[in-house]
Amino acid sequence: MTRCAGVFVAALALIVAFGAPMARGQSGIQLGDMNGAARPSSFVRFAAESQTVTARRLVDLELRFQIDPPYHINSHTPRSQFLIPTTLTVQPASGGVEIGEATFPAGHAYSFPFDPGNKVDVYSGSFIVKLRVKATPGEHTVNATLRYQACDNASCYPPKTLPVQILFTAK
Amino acid sequence: MVVGVALVVWAGWRNWRAAHRAIPIAMIQPMQAPAAQQGEAKGATTNDAAAGVSGLRGKQAPAFSLVDLDGKRVSLGDFKGHPLLINYWATYCGPCQVEMPWIEDLSRKYAATGFEVVGITYDAEVGKATIARAAKGLGVTYPILLSDAATEKAYLNGIEVLPMSFYVDRVGKIIEVSPGQGSKEDLEAMVKETVAAGN
Numbered sequence: 001m002t003r004c005a006g007v008f009v010a011a012l013a014l015i016v017a018f019g020a021p022m023a024r025g026q027s028g029i030q031l032g033d034m035n036g037a038a039r040p041s042s043f044v045r046f047a048a049e050s051q052t053v054t055a056r057r058l059v060d061l062e063l064r065f066q067i068d069p070p071y072h073i074n075s076h077t078p079r080s081q082f083l084i085p086t087t088l089t090v091q092p093a094s095g096g097v098e099i100g101e102a103t104f105p106a107g108h109a110y111s112f113p114f115d116p117g118n119k120v121d122v123y124s125g126s127f128i129v130k131l132r133v134k135a136t137p138g139e140h141t142v143n144a145t146l147r148y149q150a151c152d153n154a155s156c157y158p159p160k161t162l163p164v165q166i167l168f169t170a171k
Numbered sequence: 172m173v174v175g176v177a178l179v180v181w182a183g184w185r186n187w188r189a190a191h192r193a194i195p196i197a198m199i200q201p202m203q204a205p206a207a208q209q210g211e212a213k214g215a216t217t218n219d220a221a222a223g224v225s226g227l228r229g230k231q232a233p234a235f236s237l238v239d240l241d242g243k244r245v246s247l248g249d250f251k252g253h254p255l256l257i258n259y260w261a262t263y264c265g266p267c268q269v270e271m272p273w274i275e276d277l278s279r280k281y282a283a284t285g286f287e288v289v290g291i292t293y294d295a296e297v298g299k300a301t302i303a304r305a306a307k308g309l310g311v312t313y314p315i316l317l318s319d320a321a322t323e324k325a326y327l328n329g330i331e332v333l334p335m336s337f338y339v340d341r342v343g344k345i346i347e348v349s350p351g352q353g354s355k356e357d358l359e360a361m362v363k364e365t366v367a368a369g370n
Contacts, residue, residue, distance in 0.1 A: 082305050083263055083265070114266075114353075114354060115269040118269075149263055151265060154266055155264075155333060155352065156261065157331055157332065157333070158294075158331050158333075159263070
């Protein structure tokens with residue numbers, strides 16, 4: 001019985017040692033823990049939800065964005081002059097809507113694995129941008145563009161823009 | 172029994188270490204054609220793009236002729252007979268900023284072997300002054316060239332992953348294509364391999 005257990009453990013050791021799930025890809029690098037995920041065509045999605053606000057008063061619309069894991073984007077105030085901040089450009093509105101300022105949330109500190117001493121300020125997961133408006137009663141549409149630049153833990157990707165169509169009702 | 176358990180533990184530790192030394196995310200796979208709304212993306216790609224970049228391995232390095240930060244034209248042919256690292260980067264790329272000082276160190280360490288490095292900036296639109304300031308801040312002294320559409324197509328073919336490194340041997344063959352930033356040890360291992368190849 002002891003001999004059988006020993007043989008079993010040895011066999012298990014061989015399986016663990018040589019059946020590793022790592023593949024050396026065509027690129028010559030270890031593709032590692034890819035989770036089988038192809039890189040997405042976009043990194044950030046806008047959760048378009050119609051909102052109801054009080055008419056003729058300064059109010060904040062909440063624009064909810066979702067960043068696909070495992071990516072992060074620079075916050076509105078990244079710590080380096082060279083990093084591209086996340087910004088929102090709002091098109092001039094008409095039809096009884098006055099557009100005010102957009103307020104971004106604070107980011108959180110992040111450091112790349114091989115540079116733990118250097119922190120950047122990022123968003124990951126979800127974040128909300130507040131857009132101040134004042135509108136006459138009725139249904140309204142405001143168009144905007146979110147500009148952002150995404151990275152993962154070893155690579156970065158060129159900046160991108162995301163059209164944002166904000167629907168809300170003022171009562 | 173004890174030996175078997177020790178083997179299991181050792182093997183598990185080895186695999187864990189290998190997994191965490193890998194570049195987990197950056198991969199040579201094409202960006203799927205983005206929805207029309209994700210504008211400003213240079214060169215949305217199809218599967219052909221992935222084959223394009225990864226297919227460069229084993230091929231002769233595509234010729235280029237680009238301008239450096241002083242306005243001087245630099246060509247691939249200027250490095251004939253030298254093992255060469257072509258490193259695509261951008262001023263906004265954090266991982267690039269981590270590895271570029273390492274690349275600078277290695278360019279000096281292996282200079283006697285003829286090893287050379289050239290950095291190609293993917294975001295030439297930010298202007299020479301900004302690029303020069305970024306490179307100087309990183310302590311980089313190897314040539315920094317401003318990319319153009321033709322060279323991007325030849326080397327990246329729409330794969331927008333930075334950094335992206337191409338290791339070219341003495342006879343001009345690309346022996347490795349490496350997306351993303353890894354460890355300094357892995358970087359030096361590739362430099363050694365490049366120096367040794369093509370002899």
